[in-house]
Amino acid sequence: MKGYIYYEEDDALRNQWFIDELIKEGNANQLDVELLTGDDELPGDASFVFYRARDVEKSQRWEQEGHVVVNRSEVNRVANDKFQTFQLAALLGVPSIPARRVDSVQDIQKYPIVIKTTNGHGGAEVHLCETNDEAEHVISLYPNRQLVMQPYIQHNSSDVRLYLIGVEVVGAVKRTGTDSFKANVGLGGTAERFDVPPPLREFAVKIAKALKSDYIGVDFIQNAEGVWLLNEIEDPVGARSLYETSELNVAREVMRHIHKKLTKC
Structure with a gap:
């Protein structure tokens, strides 16, 4: 089956190692995968596209053309609109920071x-x-x-990110900020492995099931009373912190998931 990994050009340069891993693991799972950047049109031979950008209209258009988009456009739409994210949390009964x-x-x-x-x-x-x-x-x-x-929720400049492939939590990291209330690793924070407590796992799985997502990150912070609160849903979610803190081959598991998804279609 032929597929494409779509990135914006600048993001593709920053993520070349992960792209190469996805292509390699795709081949191992009977998926002929290529990188596509900066092009509004998917080639006619595409069975699917692993969409690693944030242009919802583009992913919607490709879906309307009959392509399988991973993650689907609805995931992209909700995850990249913080107000929509908190509305979803309220509907699902997942505790979140009031917004x-x-x-x-x-x-x-x-x-x-x-x-x-x-x-x-x-x-x-x-x-x-x-x-x-x-x-x-x-x-x-x-x-x-x-x-x-x-x-503002006092959370010691830390949060946790749960990574989900399908409806399974495959790993998690605790991120701690440096000289900032933000915990993002890309802003200088650090990451360490995190053992997920059952209630937090249940919240993340509930979100993944509702979104029918394929590969997302779900971020929580813990307030002074010990209550976990949803902070963000990340799509597209990066994998650097997970590779650094675990033995999980993210590219392999993502491509296995996509192959299984396509064979069910």
């Missing part, structure tokens, strides 16, 4: 507050504000962008 849309400082009742763009990723568009002036400045940075605000 509301914010348009101006008049919407803010109490500080400190965290303001985020709804479609940002990697922690780059997440801001902790303690005054009206700080909040006004942050809001001014994102004209014509949707923003959400959340109460």
